[in-house]
Each structure stands twice: as structure tokens, then as C-alpha cells.
Amino acid sequence: MYELVAPAPGGAALIRRLGRTGRPTGDTECVAQAELPEAVRRIEQRHGPRWVWERTAEVYPALLTAGVEVDRCHDLSLSAAILASSAFVSPAYTPRIGLPGSTDPDAEPAGVLAPGPLSPFQGTLFEPAAARGPGIDELEDELQSQLAAVARSPAASRLRLLLAAESAGALIAIEMQQAGMPWDAAVHDALLTARLGPRPSPGARPALLEAKAGELRTLLGAPRLNPDSPRELMQALHRAGVEARTTRAWELRQFRHPAITPLLEYKKMARLLSANGWAWIDAWVRDGRFRPEYVVGGVVTGRWASRGGGALQIPAEVRSAARALPGHRLVVADAAQLEPRVLAALAGDGAMAEAARGQDLYAGIAASGFGGDRTQAKVALLGAIYGATTGESGRLMPQLTRMYPRAVALVEQAARDGERGLTVTTHLGRSTPAPSARWRASQRTTTAEEQRRGDAVARDRGRFTRNFIVQGTAAEWAECWMADLRGRLRRIRRQGLTAELVYFLHDEVVIHAEEAAAEACAAAAREAARAAGRLLFPGVPVEFPLTVAVVRSYDQAK
Incomplete structure (x- = not known):
């Protein structure tokens, strides 16, 4: 059974019950924005449906804020993106809704971007969508089209699993964003101070970084050099006899000059400042949690990406700031050699x-x-x-x-x-x-x-x-792993214990759990990995082992 949620004029929402083929089986309910979480809670408890909406990120944050979790969903936008290009689907399928964009797998936006609200619709929920997005009839048509396209496919069971895993990933991404990785800003500040010097005034370099810049100026004979300017740096290197074509580290290491080692050190320090310095703390750590925005399927292979914050590349230098609250532990589970096993x-x-x-x-x-x-x-x-x-x-x-x-x-x-x-x-x-x-x-x-x-x-x-x-197949395994693990952690929470997914990095998850639940969470991660292997590759004798560490801070797991 499906429950379709769509925007209505005036900030209201429409809820329509649909059958297995996506056709209506009941009346359409109209609820005010403030009443939607309670309506969803009521239907979830009574019927446990698969919720359908255009984009999870536009609906689920407000539900979570109201304390309403859902078990399953079907994200029409993510599903359409998969079906539109899948070789398992007839070319007759054409999406009736807009598709999500892709994110460069290797790049984050330059500088530090200030985070916005958890969803563009949080606070006003559906009001903007009512003016520009598809209505409930169009979303119903899209669901029917998707279900029919899958049913006609010679690989229907695989596609159903992929769409379910991708939609579960959409729920998990929002839940992790709301939960956030526990982050000690004071520890982070101390790490930066030790490495770069005390926090400087706006526009100035920290003392130790400025000292390293001064060392470079002396060794290169360039008293006015700005080491952050690639053009100035290249000119200074050439004048010093270093005929590098770029300032990439691998190329600089090929030259013998006393300035090379301090230059490479300066670049590391400057990268730390720009990527994870004090501005990063101000922008991304709120209420003691690091809350990045994950982009499900943001890479063409199906891997996740992130918008700002560098969630998928937390450097070793600051990982000790990610630490469990008192009486809690971080359970870090890493799928060993996932891609070769896949x-x-x-x-x-x-x-x-x-x-x-x-x-x-x-x-x-x-x-x-x-x-x-x-x-x-x-x-x-x-x-x-x-x-x-x-x-x-x-x-x-x-x-x-x-x-x-x-x-x-x-x-x-x-x-x-x-x-x-x-x-x-x-x-x-x-x-x-x-x-x-x-x-x-x-x-x-x-x-x-x-x-x-x-x-x-x-x-x-x-x-x-x-x-x-x-x-891409490894990304599918990871989403199936997380979806299964999510269910196991929810059962642990029903025992009155804290057990929440707070971080994901391709083949690794971090769970924040009470000490009393930590070993159960570790076991849940291992069991979920075995279940994902059986689900994707039934009868294939390939093991998907995990390295699991129960630690106080993230750096202790590495």
C-alpha cells in the first residue's frame, strides 16, 4: 500500500491512498501544514505504508522535527533518475517530473559555504512547491508510470530493490543530517591553534601560517610574496630556478630546493585553514553537531556526494574533534576492500x-x-x-x-x-x-x-x-547495508537506548550509541553487512566483512 503526499495551495498537503499499481483506493485527505506530521504519524502506526513524495528532502525534515519517523518511502525524483537511463527499462518510460542534478564526485565548492535550513521547505513546508511543482494527480501518474516500467522489465526484482534502497538512502540522509555527528568545537579550536596559531582577526593569517609564509619569502628571495597566489608563487619559484609547471605537490617534490619542504608544509596548513578552519566550525557545527547535507545519488555511479562542509573528506587532522557524548561511544564500521569483493x-x-x-x-x-x-x-x-x-x-x-x-x-x-x-x-x-x-x-x-x-x-x-x-554496484551494496542497519538500530532504540546513524562515507558508517548499546550496534552493523551480501548476490560465496571499532573519538578508529 502507498500513501502519496503532495502540496496543496495555501500551504496545505494532500494525502492519497494508492494500491499496488499506484491507483487510488480511497479518498484524498487535505490537511493543514501544521497537521501533516500528526496525520503521517497516525497513518504510519495504523497501516505502515510506503510513503510516496516527489523529493524526500522537501517533506521529511519537517516530519522529523515534529518527531515523526517513517519506515519506508518511494522517492519519485530519485527513482525517475535511475529509470530514465537504465538499460533494464524500456525507452517508452519518460519521467513526468524533474530529475535531480549530479554533483562532481571529486570536488566541493571552493571556500566554506554557510548552511541553509535542513530543507528549502522547512518552516513553510509545501508553500513554494504549490506554486511551481507537480500536483497530486501528476505525482500519481508518475508513480504509476514508474511501477509499470519496473513491472515490464526483465530485471524487475533487481530494479525494485534498487529503487527501495535509493529511497531508503534518502530517508537516512535526512536523518543523519538532523542527528549530526557529535563534534567538540573546543577540541577543534585547540587543534587549529596548535597547528596554525591562535584564531586571527578576519582577513589575517594565523601566526604560525604567517611565520611559514615568511620562511618561504626568505628562501625564495621574494619579500612581498603572497604564497596563496598561484601566479606569484610560480614566478617566485621560476626566479629561484625551480622550473615547475604547476604548484601541485607531486610535481614540486621532484625538485631539490630548500624552499620545497616548507612550501609543501605551507600548502597543508593553508588547506586545513580553508577547508576545516574556524570559518568551517562557525558554518557547520551547530548545537555540538556537524550537520552536512548529503546528496543521495549525487555522483553518476550512484555514490553519495555532499553540499559544502566536506562531509566526504574529513581530514585526519581534525577527526579527534568528532567525539561521543559522555556515556556514549562511536561505533565505526568499515567494509573492508568493498569494491574488489563486489x-x-x-x-x-x-x-x-x-x-x-x-x-x-x-x-x-x-x-x-x-x-x-x-x-x-x-x-x-x-x-x-x-x-x-x-x-x-x-x-x-x-x-x-x-x-x-x-x-x-x-x-x-x-x-x-x-x-x-x-x-x-x-x-x-x-x-x-x-x-x-x-x-x-x-x-x-x-x-x-x-x-x-x-x-x-x-x-x-x-x-x-x-x-x-x-x-556503482558497491554503492548499491552500501545502500542496502545502511537500509538494513537502519531497521536494526530502530529496534535497539525501541528498548529505550540511543543508537543513531550519524555519518556515512561510501563504505563506512558511524553510529552514536549509549555505552550499553554499543556492542549491540556493532553486531547490528555486521549482521546488516551479511544481509546485504545475501540480498544482492544470493548464493554467491563472497564475504563482506567489516572492521568495527567502538571508540570515544573518530580518530581512534583509524
Whole structure:
């Protein structure tokens, strides 16, 4: 049974009960904005439906603020984005609503962005949507279209699981944002003071960072140098005989000059100040919690992203500020070598699955064919997954192929398909976008030089599709893991104990729990990982072990 929630004029909301195919089975209820949480609570307790709405982020924050949690939902926007490009779905499906945008997987906005409210609709809920968004009839039509598209698919069961996991992820993202990672601003301030100097006045550098800048000016003979200016820094380096083309750390390390070491240190200190300095504390730590905004499916592979705050790249230097409240612990669960294990399961490579059984996967591979050299085994396998098939990885690839032909064949085929402009698809049904205009243009060649460039563009897409199938399926496993874990933590909370998901990073979760519940939470994380493996790959003998640490602060888990 579904309960569809949609905006109505005047800030009200409409609730309509729908059957298995998305068609109405009852009257439409209209409630005032202030009454919606209680209406949802009542229906949730009586019927336990799957709630349907256009975007979870536009409805769920206000419900949570009122103390109302829901068990399940169907996020129409996230589901439409998956179905619109899935090779498992007929091209006849066309979304009737807008699709969410994608976020660059490797970049955060420059500087520190001040956070807004938890949702653009919090406080006024549906009023803005009533003026510009689809109404309840349009959302009902979209749900029916999605359910029909899934039902017609030859991989209907996989798609249903993917849409359920993605929608569960949308609920979890909002719950984690509201809960927030416990964060001690005083500890963070002390870390910054020790590393950079006391908090400076606005526009000034901290004392230790300014001292490092002064050291650079002396060593480079540039008394007016602003080290934060790439142009000025390049000019000063060239005058000092350092003919670097960029100021990237890997390139600077190739030069022997007394200024290189302090320059690299300055860059680390400046990065800490800009990414996680005092402005970051002011912007992102509220009421003792770090509350980032997660973007579910924000990366094309299905991985999550974040908007501001650097949630997916908390540096080691400040992790000790993430610490449990008195009488509580952080339970940090990390899925060990997730992507290589997903590859073994996807390919049905029994030899690789056996190498991972009950042990470190790379150590198992090393013992089987790399003379016990774990580093070589890791380089070879990651080279196969990420497309680094030249150099050391390329040298080791033939041995890896002899040992695990099915696993290597899977990623090689995905790469060849990508080079040819074909679509590749994850285990549950997320497909790559169509080739870009740049790729299409590059394949129309008439000269040898154009052919060379076209081949390079094709290889780039092949590296993308090679990794897409593995990384995307790993993201599916992670969402299934979190969805199962969420249910187990809710059962722990019904015993009157604190147990809340507060952080997620691709293959790692952090739970904030009372000491009395910490071991139960650790067990829940392990059981959920086993359940996710069985759910995605029934009958496939690949283990998905976790490294679990029960700690007082996040840095103690690493």
C-alpha cells in the first residue's frame, strides 16, 4: 500500500491512498501544514505504508522535527533518475517530473559555504512547491508510470530493490543530517591553534601560517610574496630556478630546493585553514553537531556526494574533534576492500571469492600467485578496477588474469563497451549516461592526429565504464547495508537506548550509541553487512566483512 503526499495551495498537503499499481483506493485527505506530521504519524502506526513524495528532502525534515519517523518511502525524483537511463527499462518510460542534478564526485565548492535550513521547505513546508511543482494527480501518474516500467522489465526484482534502497538512502540522509555527528568545537579550536596559531582577526593569517609564509619569502628571495597566489608563487619559484609547471605537490617534490619542504608544509596548513578552519566550525557545527547535507545519488555511479562542509573528506587532522557524548561511544564500521569483493561477486569468480574467505583479500591474492607480496597484489587488482593497466599494474596484469580470468574479463569487457560508446549497467540496474558530445565528436575523424585524439577520448570513457560497474554496484551494496542497519538500530532504540546513524562515507558508517548499546550496534552493523551480501548476490560465496571499532573519538578508529 502507498500513501502519496503532495502540496496543496495555501500551504496545505494532500494525502492519497494508492494500491499496488499506484491507483487510488480511497479518498484524498487535505490537511493543514501544521497537521501533516500528526496525520503521517497516525497513518504510519495504523497501516505502515510506503510513503510516496516527489523529493524526500522537501517533506521529511519537517516530519522529523515534529518527531515523526517513517519506515519506508518511494522517492519519485530519485527513482525517475535511475529509470530514465537504465538499460533494464524500456525507452517508452519518460519521467513526468524533474530529475535531480549530479554533483562532481571529486570536488566541493571552493571556500566554506554557510548552511541553509535542513530543507528549502522547512518552516513553510509545501508553500513554494504549490506554486511551481507537480500536483497530486501528476505525482500519481508518475508513480504509476514508474511501477509499470519496473513491472515490464526483465530485471524487475533487481530494479525494485534498487529503487527501495535509493529511497531508503534518502530517508537516512535526512536523518543523519538532523542527528549530526557529535563534534567538540573546543577540541577543534585547540587543534587549529596548535597547528596554525591562535584564531586571527578576519582577513589575517594565523601566526604560525604567517611565520611559514615568511620562511618561504626568505628562501625564495621574494619579500612581498603572497604564497596563496598561484601566479606569484610560480614566478617566485621560476626566479629561484625551480622550473615547475604547476604548484601541485607531486610535481614540486621532484625538485631539490630548500624552499620545497616548507612550501609543501605551507600548502597543508593553508588547506586545513580553508577547508576545516574556524570559518568551517562557525558554518557547520551547530548545537555540538556537524550537520552536512548529503546528496543521495549525487555522483553518476550512484555514490553519495555532499553540499559544502566536506562531509566526504574529513581530514585526519581534525577527526579527534568528532567525539561521543559522555556515556556514549562511536561505533565505526568499515567494509573492508568493498569494491574488489563486489567485483568477485559480480563476476562469479570463485577463485577470487576463495582468496578473500576469512582473510584480507589482498593477502589472499598475494599468497595465491604473487609470492606473498601484498602490495603487488593490491596494485594489480586496483589497476584492473580503475584502469591503471600500464606501468607496474600493466606488468602484473597477466598474472592476475591467469589467476582470476572471470573477474578480469568482466572489467575488460566493460572498458571495451565504454570505448565503443555502449552502455554498461550495475548489478541492480543503474546505467551509464549516453556518450558525451565530446566523445561523439572525437569519433568522427579524418586525419591521423584526429584518430589519435579520438582513441584517447575513447580510452578515457573505457576507464570510466570499467570502474562504473564496480563502484556503482558497491554503492548499491552500501545502500542496502545502511537500509538494513537502519531497521536494526530502530529496534535497539525501541528498548529505550540511543543508537543513531550519524555519518556515512561510501563504505563506512558511524553510529552514536549509549555505552550499553554499543556492542549491540556493532553486531547490528555486521549482521546488516551479511544481509546485504545475501540480498544482492544470493548464493554467491563472497564475504563482506567489516572492521568495527567502538571508540570515544573518530580518530581512534583509524
